[in-house]
Amino acid sequence: MSSLIEKSLTEIHSLLIAGEVTAVEAVKACLDQIEKTEPEIKALLAKDGENALKLAAEMDKLGPDASKPLWGVPVVIKDVLATKGITTTCGSKILENFVPFYDATSVAKLKEAGAIIIAKANMDEFAMGSTTENSAYQTTCNPHDLSRVPGGSSGGSGATIAAGQCFAALGTDTGGSIRLPASFCGCVGVKPTYGRVSRYGMIAYGSSLDQIGPMTRTVEDSARVLNVIAGHDKRDSTSVDCEVPNYIEALAERTDLSGLTIGLPEEYWGEGLSEEVSEACKNAIKKAEELGAKTVPVKLSMTEYAIATYYIIAMAEASSNLSRFDGIRYGHRSKDADELIDLYTKSRTEGFGDEVQRRIIIGTYVLSAGYYDAYYCKAAQIRRLMRNDFEKAFESCDLIAGPACPTTAFPVGELTADPLQMYLMDIFTISLNLVGMPGMSLPVGIGKDTNMPVGLQLMAPAFGETTMLQAANVLEKSLPDFSKPQQI
């Protein structure tokens, strides 16, 4: 393994700016690692190595630009984000050869900051799944144990980080899709506050829940990426127009956890939680207390309704969001349709996988006349109650902590036949999307039974990313390094 790819983003960036490593060397190191690991991991879809090398060479010619926080850094983008000139499939056959002529805002901002896109990351089709097994192209394997899933839906992004193929990846999180794979792959994954990062160019799943965030090997790396992608975008009406703090500078302002109160919701630490996850997370909480944090019990009594509420809202929105994939203007069009209705039905039946079709059908059902009030309206009401629940909890604490997922990564195929059990994997992550607040998964240990990474989830009030990242940074530095790239 090249020593370069063991560096964190922050380290490689320093070397690049100092001229000790060229952009071409950084890109080559990643491409070599991809060549070596990708046959096993299958984390990536479209690869853009040639263009990446070309761009890196041009950048090297001009010399390092210290004003660019990601100058020369190779990155991978989840395939749900539109990348100009690079095939963007969203993990679906229906967009098999789709090449956007525009960049997602978050992608454009990364480029503007000097990042070099080397590939697109595999994902569950349309971000619907918790394991990446719903990708229409390939199942990504967990670099920590190839027989296990990397989590999902940003499983390609998590695996590419854990395999040392790049220094940062963008993921998206609608119900836990950044935090779950971060937890399973042993990397840092941040879901920002809803509205913190522009969704423009992200192929929508659940528009009121979707948020883009970084997946990296360290907290500081995530802070660096978030600094770049956060902020108001006039092309996204739901992006919030408020000042973006400098998250990196903020990290230096805190060296311990004194004065911080961490809430521990009883609903997250009880039934259904595997013993190894519980133990690793409890150890991390103990460490936080040693570092000066105070812990208090809090109540999130609406947690039991989270999954039902989430699936009504997300599927309702998805059923409408996915209507544009109709075979008329772009994407897969059935070759044997005789009339219009036939064209729609066949194109969509052929183009969408089972899980996507399941969610479209459920979403269509909950919005239909006579059911709308009973499902969608009720779910929207519960969503408001959940927000009250969280706001109340945050009156007595600065952050809330719990496990990111009830278990560590499980074997490929274990839950594919049981969608309900699969949906339960999101139990700890889903509430935050419904209330729009930020959360992250931090690797805090290795499960004693499965020998797989365990992620601790930290949650903060809306736009409280600074405190959350500060605490995670302090905790990370006092724990062993769990996020070194894996030997494959």
Place this chain on the structure above:
Amino acid sequence: MVQFETVIGLEVHAQLKTNTKIFCGCSTQFGKEPNENVCEVCSGMPGVLPVLNEKVMEYAAKMGLATNCIINKKSIFARKNYFYPDLPKGYQISQFELPICEHGHLNISYEDKSGEPCKKRIGVTRIHMEEDAGKNIHSVAENASFVDLNRTGVPLIEIVSEPDMRNAEEAVAYLKSLRSILLYLDICDGNLEEGSFRCDVNISVRPFGQEEFGTRAELKNINSFRNVHKAIHYEVARQIDLIEDGEKIIQETRLYDADKGTTHSMRGKADAHDYRYFPDPDLVPLVIADEWLAEWQAAQPELPAERKVRFEEDFKISEDDADFLTAEKDIADYYEAVLDSYNEPKKVANWIKGDFMKELNQSEVGLSECKFKPEMMATLVEMVDKDVISNKIGKDIFNEIFTAGLDPAKFVKDKGLEQNSDSSSLEAAVDKVLADNPNEVEAYKGGKKKLVSFFMGQVMKETKGQANPGIVSKMIQQKLS
């Protein structure tokens, strides 16, 4: 026999005259090559998001203010879901619960079938904002269908009335009034044929005295006020026939066929459709600040109803004339511009209502392109009024000077058309006419006094219409007495 009452409610879609589309920066210009005014947003590419053009909200609110609506401080965009090739996202962004304007009304005046002037208040249920769809084009020659997305995302307001109208006259008066207000506000060009002003007619019948409504049909595809009239008459008769035959009216959408003057059922698309409306998560609720509303209110132009009252009071013209002159903003503007040059309101009004409108309607160009400027009109009216030319000459030359935009004074002078009031030359003409028509002179003397107009006509012929009719008439009567 049972007498039936007609119940009509109208839905009007008005295309707003914004420069750019409702949710993206594409031009709204009409007549471009197919798919020229299209970007990733209005073509529904993956991942794109809508951003509201604030002009649309302003225009919608202005229409609401002009129709006495309550402007909701908070309104919500919703998705109306259905599949059609001209709808790229698979849903139309519209408003459902909480539209921008509600609970308004409009006062209309019209003449009923017997010509009696009537007045009525029609309720405006709501006005909401939405995006237009594109156009499907089917080519028989190529055996293929095409989609043009230029119109996709052009802003519309839908104005929904209460079912307050009881006959075609009321319906047309309401539509004309709405259109007039849109033109006064300068937010829609009101063109029925090109589809910038579209109306759907909801229509049902019920026995007089019955309180609940009958089953309604919705008529679409009506592209002129005359056809609104015809379509309503046809549909009322159809529904009454069905009921009298003991059959049931089906709630459905029917298309008007202008060639046949009939309506027929439109199967498929719109019927039995569940649009699954829900709030659009991509657009935050629209909140209208008090100061914006105050600003728009202050900037409201004079509307037709106010202008009509002013015309009656300031110009002392009849209510009918005022009604006619103010119905269209550009006509009213023209009228006032003529008065600026020659302040004879009644006489100018007569010319505008008569020859001017006749020529304008025939010329098929709008008033804005009309070459006959208000000062020219003023000169003409003044020349007739002051006997420089006869009324007849004025009418005779009108087509030519109107079409070419000629100065009437110069035209009359060049052609030597001034009225002849010179008694010696007129006397010669009168004498000639009397000498040429001895039988008629005999008859006149025998008591057929009506023949004076015959002699007048002959003298006019003799003088090429330039004789001063007052002088000639007196002269004839003197000579024959």
